[in-house]
Amino acid sequence: GGGAPPGGGGAGAPPPRRGALGGFGFDTVYDLLFVRPFAALARATRNDPVDRATEGTAGAARMLHSILSATQSGRLRWYSATIAAGVILILAIALLT
Amino acid sequence: MILLWLILLPFLGGILAWAGAALFGAAFARWFSAAVLAAGVVLSALLWSTAGSGGERWIAAWSVPWIPSHGIALSLSADGLSVVLVALTYGLGLLSVVASWKSIERAPGFFHFNLLWILAGTAGVFLATDLVLFFFLWELMVLPMFFLIAVWGHENRVYAAIKFFIFTQASGLLLLAAILGLHFVHAANTGERTFDYEALLRHGATGTTAMWLMLGFFTAFAVKLPAFPFHTWLADAHSEAPTAGSIILAGVLLKTGAYGLIRFVLPLFPAEAAAFAPVAMAMGAAGVLYGAMLAFAQTDLKRLIACSSVSHMGFVLLGVFALNEAGLQGTVMQLVCHGLSTGGLFVLAGLLYERLHTRDMRAMGGFWTAAPRMGAMALFFAMASLGLPGLGNFVAEFLILFGTFAVSPAAAAVAALGLLGAALYSLRFFQDVFQGGAPDEGASAGKPADIVPREAVVLAVLAAGLVFLGLYPRPVLNLSADAHWTVGFSRCPAGDAATTPQTTAEADAPAKPTDSPGIVADNPVARITPPETTP
Numbered sequence: 362g363g364g365a366p367p368g369g370g371g372a373g374a375p376p377p378r379r380g381a382l383g384g385f386g387f388d389t390v391y392d393l394l395f396v397r398p399f400a401a402l403a404r405a406t407r408n409d410p411v412d413r414a415t416e417g418t419a420g421a422a423r424m425l426h427s428i429l430s431a432t433q434s435g436r437l438r439w440y441s442a443t444i445a446a447g448v449i450l451i452l453a454i455a456l457l458t
Numbered sequence: 459m460i461l462l463w464l465i466l467l468p469f470l471g472g473i474l475a476w477a478g479a480a481l482f483g484a485a486f487a488r489w490f491s492a493a494v495l496a497a498g499v500v501l502s503a504l505l506w507s508t509a510g511s512g513g514e515r516w517i518a519a520w521s522v523p524w525i526p527s528h529g530i531a532l533s534l535s536a537d538g539l540s541v542v543l544v545a546l547t548y549g550l551g552l553l554s555v556v557a558s559w560k561s562i563e564r565a566p567g568f569f570h571f572n573l574l575w576i577l578a579g580t581a582g583v584f585l586a587t588d589l590v591l592f593f594f595l596w597e598l599m600v601l602p603m604f605f606l607i608a609v610w611g612h613e614n615r616v617y618a619a620i621k622f623f624i625f626t627q628a629s630g631l632l633l634l635a636a637i638l639g640l641h642f643v644h645a646a647n648t649g650e651r652t653f654d655y656e657a658l659l660r661h662g663a664t665g666t667t668a669m670w671l672m673l674g675f676f677t678a679f680a681v682k683l684p685a686f687p688f689h690t691w692l693a694d695a696h697s698e699a700p701t702a703g704s705i706i707l708a709g710v711l712l713k714t715g716a717y718g719l720i721r722f723v724l725p726l727f728p729a730e731a732a733a734f735a736p737v738a739m740a741m742g743a744a745g746v747l748y749g750a751m752l753a754f755a756q757t758d759l760k761r762l763i764a765c766s767s768v769s770h771m772g773f774v775l776l777g778v779f780a781l782n783e784a785g786l787q788g789t790v791m792q793l794v795c796h797g798l799s800t801g802g803l804f805v806l807a808g809l810l811y812e813r814l815h816t817r818d819m820r821a822m823g824g825f826w827t828a829a830p831r832m833g834a835m836a837l838f839f840a841m842a843s844l845g846l847p848g849l850g851n852f853v854a855e856f857l858i859l860f861g862t863f864a865v866s867p868a869a870a871a872v873a874a875l876g877l878l879g880a881a882l883y884s885l886r887f888f889q890d891v892f893q894g895g896a897p898d899e900g901a902s903a904g905k906p907a908d909i910v911p912r913e914a915v916v917l918a919v920l921a922a923g924l925v926f927l928g929l930y931p932r933p934v935l936n937l938s939a940d941a942h943w944t945v946g947f948s949r950c951p952a953g954d955a956a957t958t959p960q961t962t963a964e965a966d967a968p969a970k971p972t973d974s975p976g977i978v979a980d981n982p983v984a985r986i987t988p989p990e991t992t993p
Contacts, residue, residue: 403755411748412690415621 460505461520461534464544465582465595467498468551472574479567491555491570495577498548506541509937517541524591529652535587538937539720542790543584543713546797549923550709551577554702557805557916561701561812562610569610569702572602576706583714587655589637596633599711600626603703610700612817618698625691629681636674640726643667659725672727672734679723682715685738685775686745689768693752696764697817701808704760708767708804709797716771716793719778720786731779738779739862743872745772750879754886759810759817762887763803766843769876770796770851776873777858783939785861788854790938791931795850795924799842802920806836809913810891813906819890821903826892828905833892835909835917840884842924845877850927 380386432439471494479487509517517540521533536544555573562569575598582595600623608619637653640661645651647662663671681688692712696704724731731738749768756762770792777789809832811817826833842849845856855877863870896902909917927934 399751399754403751406748406751407755409690409693409752411687412693414687415690 459520460501461518461536461585464498464501464505464585465534465578467494467501468574468578468581472571472578475574476567476571479570484562484566487567487570488555488559491574492552494574495548495552495555498577498581499545499552502541502545502548505536506545506937509538509541519587521588524588529650529654530590531588531654532591533588533654534582534585534591535655536585538939539717539790540584542794542934542937543710543717544581546713546794547577547580547584547710550705550797550801553801553805553916553919554705554709556912557705557808558700558702559912561808564610569606572606573702573706575602576606576711580706580710580714584717589641589653589655589658591653593630593634593637596714597630599714600630603707603711606703606706607695607699610703611698612700613698614694615698618694621691622695625681625688629678629688632674633678636671636678639667639671639674643671661726668727669730669733672723672730675718675723675726676731676734676738679715679718680741680775682718683712683771683774684715684768685741686748686768686772687741689745689749689771692768693761693764696767696804697758697760701804701811704763704804704808705801708764708800712767712771713793713797716774716778716789719775720789724778724781732781735779735781736866739776739866739869742772742775742779743869743876745769745775746873746876747772747879750876750883753883754879757819759807759819759822759887759891760804761817762819762883763800763807766803766880766883767796767800769880770800770843772876773855773858773873776862776869780858780861780865782861782864784857784864787935787938788857788859788861791850791854791927791934792858794934795842795854795927798920798923798927799839799849799851802835802839802917802924803843805913805916805920806832806839809909810906814903816903818903819887821897821901822891823894823902824892824896825906829908831914832906832909835914835921836892837888838921838924839917840888842921844880844884848925848928850924850931853928853931 432443471491475487475490475494478490505518516535516537519533519535521531524530524532551573555570579595579597579599579602583592583599586592586595604619604623607615607622609615611618640658640663641651641653643663644658644661648660650657652658677688681691684692692707696707699707746769749765749770749772753762753765753769756765774789774792774796777785777792780786807817810822814822816822842851845852859870859874862873896905
């Protein structure tokens, strides 16, 4: 929040009185130094940026799901090719180590 | 035996309430649950009255073998800390049943079953001194709470329930790994296979092994507490849960995390905890500020209260890891007073929701004229939450800041800013809802009716507790001081100091364990005696 501070009262009064009426501008200073930055920060973090990390893990799981489920195409030649590739990989590991 | 009944009562009562609701209707489930929990309150009061007689470690203990081949037993023990928290569990449980007397229309039998089983698990966690039993009861709390949120929650309940479940399960897995690790390390060092708490205190693990085990326990409890940055499940779970669920979550379930830190992390790994304390205190101070800022920015009333819990639990983390008497005393006070004050705020949010069917504060305003008694109560709990002197929360936060200052003035200074934040969000809540003008015709949710006697009783009991503890915190402070042998601040028997190589001597604020009951003399912070009246 923080509306306009009640400064600038007594425009027609002599200088010392004018300053006293306006609280010597303290409200304006506080408003600029504390109220506005805090309100802006609070508004920016309203939805908890830390929670984005949590949401990120959920998003990653969803992405993995869509990638892996795309391989479940029902096409036999892809399945057999994957099995063949796996056999070659295992044999390669067995022979080369 | 009284300890066993403290768990069996809600455990069996839950089954009977569910079965009885099917046979005799919803009213039976409500009256029966209330009666069971009232009996629990009486039992915990009985236990409380037997406390403090001698210098024994446990006020009461009970144990039978369960799986002897693996050293697993059904063992329950209560010291001052357990008794305070068990009493809080039953008291808030009873109030939450009364507070949601009229608001549960869907499956009331199953609702009360879940509620009682959560309380059975929680009371058990506070009493179990066998780590397998502890873990079993720790998990027992989670499932019924999942149902409570997922079935009786608000519009976004399934998301919140699953999030809650994943967070607690993941942290539960860490806890299980840490418990098993501790068991095997202990078995390797001593040749004895046991899960008994007091035996495991002499586990003999050192170096990185002990550090990893400590981190396992710490993380599991920090998620439950919740400590920044593990807090993100809390805002969703609290705001989507039904009123009773929110009260139990904030008032009791979070306390199991703090209890775990005091009961397990500090006594099992004193040196590691001391080494880790600066990190934990930074997490605590960050949580205090971050929670307060989040709370200030919320427009959802229950979300505001939930975020304020993050802030208050940051104080708990600070108090625990200040590693001195004042910090620990303040922590226990904070656990009780946060339960009462946040419980009161959630009751109020529930009352407003029942009347207006919204939690959006932008649709509220100027309710003081329509519901002055509710407004007065709201003002009271807002003041309690911001730590007004004279109420329990002030004593708690003062002691925590006092203990923290002795160790780290910087952390204390940062956390003290949290008090300012608490004033901001508490007053904003009160202003938005009860003061000012009503919002525009289209956006307004209407005017609430004032509170009825049943609701007034619930709020008055919570308020009376806060005033009592604010003016006379001794009962809680005395009782919890009995429990400090576990952390070696005061009543640590000499035999233990000899067998456990790492005592708190290495802590930042050294507090040497002594034989004599009472307070260590050469530590300026430990010399604090509990204030008898408001400081």
